[in-house]
Amino acid sequence: MEDEIKKRNIIQKSEADVPVIEIKNLHKSFGTNEVLKGVNLTVNKGENLVILGKSGSGKSITIKCIVGLMRIDEGEINVFGTDITKLHIAELNGIRVRIGFLFQNAALYDSMSVRDNLGFTLKRHAKDLSAEEVESQIKEILDSVGLSEAIDKMPSELSGGMRKRIGLARTLILKPEIILYDEPTTGLDTITSREISELIIEIQKKYKTTSIIITHDMPCAKLTGNRLMVLKEGVMHAEGTYEELEKSEDEWVRSFFL
Amino acid sequence: MNTTLIAKKESITTYLKETFNDIGKVTLFASRFFREVIKPPYEIKELIKQCYIIGYKSLPLVTVTGFIMGLVLTLQSRPTLAKFGAESWLPSMVALSLIREIAPVITALICAGKVSSGIGAELGSMKVTEQIDAMEVSAINPFKYLVVTRILATTFMIPLLVIFADGIGVIGGYIGINIHGDVNLYRYLSQVLESITFSDIFPATMKTFFFGFFIGMIGCYKGFNAANGTESVGKAANSAVVTASLSIFIIDMIAVQLTDLFL
Ligand SMILES: Nc1ncnc2c1ncn2[C@@H]1O[C@H](COP(=O)(O)OP(=O)(O)O)[C@@H](O)[C@H]1O
Numbered sequence: 001m002e003d004e005i006k007k008r009n010i011i012q013k014s015e016a017d018v019p020v021i022e023i024k025n026l027h028k029s030f031g032t033n034e035v036l037k038g039v040n041l042t043v044n045k046g047e048n049l050v051i052l053g054k055s056g057s058g059k060s061i062t063i064k065c066i067v068g069l070m071r072i073d074e075g076e077i078n079v080f081g082t083d084i085t086k087l088h089i090a091e092l093n094g095i096r097v098r099i100g101f102l103f104q105n106a107a108l109y110d111s112m113s114v115r116d117n118l119g120f121t122l123k124r125h126a127k128d129l130s131a132e133e134v135e136s137q138i139k140e141i142l143d144s145v146g147l148s149e150a151i152d153k154m155p156s157e158l159s160g161g162m163r164k165r166i167g168l169a170r171t172l173i174l175k176p177e178i179i180l181y182d183e184p185t186t187g188l189d190t191i192t193s194r195e196i197s198e199l200i201i202e203i204q205k206k207y208k209t210t211s212i213i214i215t216h217d218m219p220c221a222k223l224t225g226n227r228l229m230v231l232k233e234g235v236m237h238a239e240g241t242y243e244e245l246e247k248s249e250d251e252w253v254r255s256f257f258l
Numbered sequence: 259m260n261t262t263l264i265a266k267k268e269s270i271t272t273y274l275k276e277t278f279n280d281i282g283k284v285t286l287f288a289s290r291f292f293r294e295v296i297k298p299p300y301e302i303k304e305l306i307k308q309c310y311i312i313g314y315k316s317l318p319l320v321t322v323t324g325f326i327m328g329l330v331l332t333l334q335s336r337p338t339l340a341k342f343g344a345e346s347w348l349p350s351m352v353a354l355s356l357i358r359e360i361a362p363v364i365t366a367l368i369c370a371g372k373v374s375s376g377i378g379a380e381l382g383s384m385k386v387t388e389q390i391d392a393m394e395v396s397a398i399n400p401f402k403y404l405v406v407t408r409i410l411a412t413t414f415m416i417p418l419l420v421i422f423a424d425g426i427g428v429i430g431g432y433i434g435i436n437i438h439g440d441v442n443l444y445r446y447l448s449q450v451l452e453s454i455t456f457s458d459i460f461p462a463t464m465k466t467f468f469f470g471f472f473i474g475m476i477g478c479y480k481g482f483n484a485a486n487g488t489e490s491v492g493k494a495a496n497s498a499v500v501t502a503s504l505s506i507f508i509i510d511m512i513a514v515q516l517t518d519l520f521l
């Protein structure tokens with residue numbers, strides 16, 4: 001009885017009232033390697049949250065948990081007010097289509113052209129679209145990442161920066177409300193990094209997305225992040241705006257800004 | 259002395275544990291295939307593409323090996339049969355050995371080397387470069403798209419390839435016979451067809467479906483479960499060949515026993 005009332009309350013709480021992403025006490029270990037030891041974070045609607053942290057500290061793991069790519073050991077992950085760790089696969093997929101995920105190396109499908117990379121997802125989720133509509137949506141999205149001319153290329157023919165853009169286009173094609181960026185500028189030169197950072201801001205404005213951006217690249221963090229968090233030893237160690245963290249008392253936090 | 263014995267004992271138990279663990283995981287993987295194969299949506303386009311890649315692209319290799327099998331088998335058997343003055347049995351003997359045993363097993367082994375390792379490497383590299391994760395987060399079932407299609411394709415294409423190899427092998431046998439003697443093609447073929455019965459063809463064809471299923475399933479399993487890091491792609495391909503070849507011999511052994519029992 002009590003459970004039922006609780007359930008109803010959860011459903012009645014509108015998505016607009018809750019943070020878009022809310023992680024509570026997230027634990028995750030691999031064998032004896034305890035990676036996350038109680039991560040807490042919230043991301044509000046329309047916000048870009050940057051997560052900093054040394055490599056191997058569990059940043060990627062954290063955002064993979066948000067889309068249910070990993071089973072968690074303990075904790076709660078609320079996305080749009082729903083705890084995704086308790087969902088059945090069909091319900092989880094309903095949430096997944098509202099989230100875009102940009103993988104570190106873009107994870108483009110090697111065997112498909114750029115057109116098919118984008119169309120692959122679109123055709124499977126928007127089955128009522130005609131072939132022309134699919135084509136025009138692909139072109140529109142490619143145009144918004146500035147790569148219309150790459151439509152017939154294979155992923156192997158693309159440079160690192162182009163791969164990231166196409167990867168981004170592939171996530172944008174489903175019009176996601178959340179985008180998770182895993183090191184969007186790592187491995188790129190300074191100019192391309194800046195272009196990608198600007199693209200991230202453009203997307204935030206144009207599509208009104210909420211994002212988590214994992215990065216080591218401080219110019220990117222400064223440009224894109226409305227708020228920053230630092231992951232250390234499995235917990236969120238510090239939080240603030242770029243300017244606040246830059247002047248932090250904590251020497252370890254300041255060391256990111258050198 | 260004592261400690262090395264204990265260490266040996268422990269390594270054997272961990273080895274056994276891992277082996278049984280693996281068998282359990284493969285069984286789960288296979289049962290997932292049967293659960294997902296019946297559920298829509300069906301990835302017909304990818305299935306056709308895989309049938310083309312697995313079937314059509316293996317044809318040259320299967321043609322060459324099939325032809326050589328038939329030819330060599332004839333040349334090797336002739337002296338023995340000649341000793342008993344039974345050279346006229348040569349066509350039937352060659353056809354029977356080819357169809358019952360040699361063509362299925364050799365073709366399956368060739369495909370374990372070509373197809374199973376190819377699938378293992380392809381899916382392994384997709385796993386390592388997070389392409390499989392990318393499918394999953396865009397709410398597309400990668401098992402359905404990648405695994406179900408490939409296992410179906412091998413299950414149906416390997417038997418076809420074997421039947422094709424049977425035919426080519428018989429032609430190879432004809433040429434082998436004509437190197438030394440002179441038999442006309444019509445007489446050769448009618449002798450071949452006369453000697454083959456249902457109980458030769460049926461079990462031989464049935465087992466090739468199992469060969470095909472295991473070739474696809476093991477390639478997919480190894481690739482889909484590749485660990486992180488580029489070196490695991492090679493490992494996945496390699497252990498797919500080894501495991502698939504081994505399972506072909508085991509299936510063959512079981513098939514022979516069953517055939518003996520029932521036919
Ligand atoms: N699938 C996995 N199996 C075992 N350990 C893993 C796996 N994925 C990540 N790890 C470990 O978790 C830790 C954090 O990984 P990750 O989140 O990728 O770090 P980063 O902060 O650089 O993104 C690393 O020590 C890594 O070795």
Ligand SMILES: [Mg+2]
Nearest residue numbers: 059060104182
């Ligand atoms: Mg990472």
